[in-house]
Amino acid sequence: AQRVTQPEKLLSVFKGAPVELKCNYSYSGSPELFWYVQYSRQRLQLLLRHISRESIKGFTADLNKGETSFHLKKPFAQEEDSAMYYCALRDTGGFKTIFGAGTRLFVKA
Amino acid sequence: NAGVTQTPKFQVLKTGQSMTLQCAQDMNHNSMYWYRQDPGMGLRLIYYSASEGTTDKGEVPNGYNVSRLNKREFSLRLESAAPSQTSVYFCASSERGERIGNTIYFGEGSWLTVV
Numbered sequence: 648a649q650r651v652t653q654p655e656k657l658l659s660v661f662k663g664a665p666v667e668l669k670c671n672y673s674y675s676g677s678p679e680l681f682w683y684v685q686y687s688r689q690r691l692q693l694l695l696r697h698i699s700r701e702s703i704k705g706f707t708a709d710l711n712k713g714e715t716s717f718h719l720k721k722p723f724a725q726e727e728d729s730a731m732y733y734c735a736l737r738d739t740g741g742f743k744t745i746f747g748a749g750t751r752l753f754v755k756a
Numbered sequence: 757n758a759g760v761t762q763t764p765k766f767q768v769l770k771t772g773q774s775m776t777l778q779c780a781q782d783m784n785h786n787s788m789y790w791y792r793q794d795p796g797m798g799l800r801l802i803y804y805s806a807s808e809g810t811t812d813k814g815e816v817p818n819g820y821n822v823s824r825l826n827k828r829e830f831s832l833r834l835e836s837a838a839p840s841q842t843s844v845y846f847c848a849s850s851e852r853g854e855r856i857g858n859t860i861y862f863g864e865g866s867w868l869t870v871v
Binding site: 653656679681683690691692693696733735737742743744745746747748749 | 787789791796797798799800801804806812814815846850858859860861862863864865
């Protein structure tokens with residue numbers, strides 16, 4: 648069965664420090680993975696997807712099929728990065744997207 | 757362009773009452789979804805509709821029913837509300853089956869309390 652695991656419920660870092668939000672998945676096929684973010688008082692929205700291999704707001708995420716991971720990284724955290732982050736996996740049929748439990752990131756001044 | 761709109765935003769129900777959450781999208785998306793968000797459990801898929809005329813169960817369908825009224829609208833019904841259904845409910849939509857750009861667009865959420 649497909650599953651997305653985000654082991655950290657809460658992550659607190661200082662401004663300017665590197666940040667890594669962990670995501671591990673289990674899936675029998677070829678996964679399509681995403682990171683979504685929910686800022687305070689805003690809608691849940693897409694941050695980035697692995698197939699685009701893009702950097703958004705300084706964040707990057709690399710799909711590691713050997714370790715079945717899709718960790719989100721940023722070299723220098725900013726206070727405005729404080730938010731709830733969800734890792735998500737879309738199934739082969741492309742209709743169902745499963746989310747992890749989420750990690751709340753606090754960036755302290 | 758409002759995106760995904762869901763109503764009501766807040767609702768308090770008594771155990772056993774029924775209600776329907778309404779959702780509409782104006783992006784001409786084929787696929788629509790209902791998720792619930794609970795602390796420590798993240799977002800869990802209740803039901804989804806891959807295209808107009810079809811609906812399928814997600815991870816936690818028990819106690820819910822859905823109707824894909826047309827391409828724009830996808831409603832979620834609680835027939836007999838229970839305290840365990842206290843949650844934040846999100847409606848969402850996406851393009852159908854396209855591997856590139858399969859972004860999900862979310863509504864603002866509906867806060868439901870069952871007492």
